[in-house]
Amino acid sequence: MSEQSIARYKHIFDEILRMTDDGFIVVDTNGIVTDINDQYCDFLGKPKEEIVGYPIQKTISNSKMVDIVKRRYSEELALHKFQPGESKENDNNFLLVSRSCVCDDQDRVVAGVAQVKFRLQTLDSAKRLMSEYAELEFYKEEYHKAGGCRTNFDSIVGSTEAFLEKKRLGLKAARTDFPVLLTGETGTGKEVFARSIHNASSRADKPMVSINCAAIPNELLESELFGYVDGAFTGARKGGKPGKFQLANGGTLFLDEIGDMPLNMQAKILRALQEREVEPVGGSGPVQVDVRVISATRRNLPALIEAGEFREDLYYRLNVINIEMPPLRCRRADILELANFFLARLNQEFQRATVLSQEVKQCFASYQWPGNIRELDNVIKGAYATCDGFTIDMRDLPGKMSLARGTPMPVAGSGKQLSELMNDYEREIILAVLREKGGNCQRAAEELGIHRSALYKKLAKLGIDPAADCRCRKR
Structure with a gap:
């Protein structure tokens, strides 16, 4: 091999040793150190000049590298514990090491090399990988929930003028980063509107993360929103878990059913919005976040404020832009x-x-x-x-x-009082349900959405005999 090629490989080798998080050390056939990277020197607390050119036992007294070279073998991820004073930190004095002899093309041993994995750096890498994996799994789940397609205002079905006005308001809201509060009855499409606002905004290339505040137990809500660190509580996932705020960083956080959030969590949400930071459960300090919040509720928040069940300051923080979703009957x-x-x-x-x-x-x-x-x-x-x-x-x-x-409507002008007309109408409905359920009062009550005892009272009041009336109708 030419000197130019040797020099080239030396540069490549030096760059690899510089880039890696691991420590590397190389010895010749006599156990003299010929090379060591800066990471390993830092761990040992010695400059390279005091290591290279000297027997490895001078630096690491219980090293097995001489034995590796003489007996021509290798081992992977063996635990090596340093003697007191031979590493820079006494509380970080063991690591995992892979050792091997190096042979030339004539099968002659020419060197020995060891790669060490520092415990703390390895744990940090594992935590980063676990965090990235958890985030990836979350995004995969959200993607499948959304059906793999992007919801936008053009794809929302509805052409009545009142609904078109709501869509125009949603598009205007998308041009800002202001909080949006979506109100209206359940099933009116609040989450679809929230996704459309996000996808029409400047944050569309960032994640939209949703959480249903009514579906998560109170004791778990804080860790779901703000995340937790490793060992924060019994049963916590190893390596910790990022919260919805961290997962939505740079994007949009959708707080569904915000009216069902407990008061103690409302105060923490308010602080997170005001300070733009969250503190994971068990963490040692706040984490900066940048999220746009869209919230939704089926409940009357002003009435909840009057009853002391919702914070007024949080309401005004969330209700910068209000879009009231119309019910389908309108x-x-x-x-x-x-x-x-x-x-x-x-x-x-x-x-x-x-x-x-x-x-x-x-x-x-x-x-x-x-x-x-x-x-x-x-x-x-x-x-x-x-x-x-x-x-x-x-x-x-x-x-x-x-x-x-x-069911026929009661006929006006029949000479009957309103109460009599209502009783006639209620009687027809109950009889129709009883006929459909074969006279079974339990099933009829479930269909009508009332308790069986309440149905019996209505039967007595309206003079209905389930067995007789259903039998007569069948004939």
């Missing part, structure tokens, strides 16, 4: 558009061509939809699974929807 022109959207998605997934009957369309348009868009989606899925042919009919819908459409 945007009836969108009902069939949404229904056809959900149905088309199912047809594409299952390669079918199912449609809604005209009667079902009329039922959808007149139904009150107390569960809003989520209820509509679930009704479509349930009917899709149970319909026999390629058309969803009334018999495929839940019983309460058939009743709402099929």
Whole structure:
């Protein structure tokens, strides 16, 4: 090999020794140290000049490198404990070492080399890897939750003017970093709106992290939001875990059902928003974070403030931009558009061509939809699974929807008082449910959403005999 090639490999070797976090030491066949990198010198607390050119036992008295060279063997990740005073730190005096002899192309031993892994640096590397792995797994989970697609305002179904105005307001909110509070009944699409705001913002290339404040036990909420360090509590994951604030750093944090957050956590959330920092459970200091907060609730926050169940200062911190999501019954022109959207998605997934009957369309348009868009989606899925042919009919819908459409309204002008008209209407509904449930009062009560004892009281009040009336109807 030419001198130029030798010099080139020497430069490469020196750069590798400089870049690595590990320590390296090389000895000749007599155990004289010929090379050592700076990391190992720092650990030993000696300059290179006091090590290179001297027997290795002068620096590491219990070294096995001479034996490795003479007996021509190697070993991996063996535990080596230094003698007192031979390392810089007495409380960090052991490490893992891999040793081997080096042979030339004639199988003659020419040197011995050892690679050491420092305990503290190895632990730090493991913690970093675990943290990165936890973050990667979280993002994978969020991606699958979102269906692998980006939600935006153009993809949100709805063309009524009132709803279009909400979309315009959402786009305006996306141009700022101000906190947004989404209010409205459950199932109105608050999380879809939150994702659309995030994806239309300057933070779209950063993560949006969601947490449901009502779904996590109070004692776990702090660690979920702010994370924890290794050994913070019994059962804590080794290496710790970043919280939602840290995972959302640079992006958006979506606090769903913020109205259900306990008071003690409200104070910590307020501080995190004000100071732009969080302190992990068991941590020794705060961690800086940069997040845009979007929160949502189905509850009346001003009423909760009056009752002392929600902090007024947090409310004003979150409610910089308020978007109140309209219930589905207030945007009836969108009902069939949404229904056809959900149905088309199912047809594409299952390669079918199912449609809604005209009667079902009329039922959808007149139904009150107390569960809003989520209820509509679930009704479509349930009917899709149970319909026999390629058309969803009334018999495929839940019983309460058939009743709402099929039960005759009391006729005004019949000479009856309002209370009598209401009793007639209630009697027809209860009888219809009883017929559907075969006279089973327990199942009828569950369908009506009342306790069985309350149903018995209504039966007595309205003069209904479940067995007799259901039998007569069948005949």
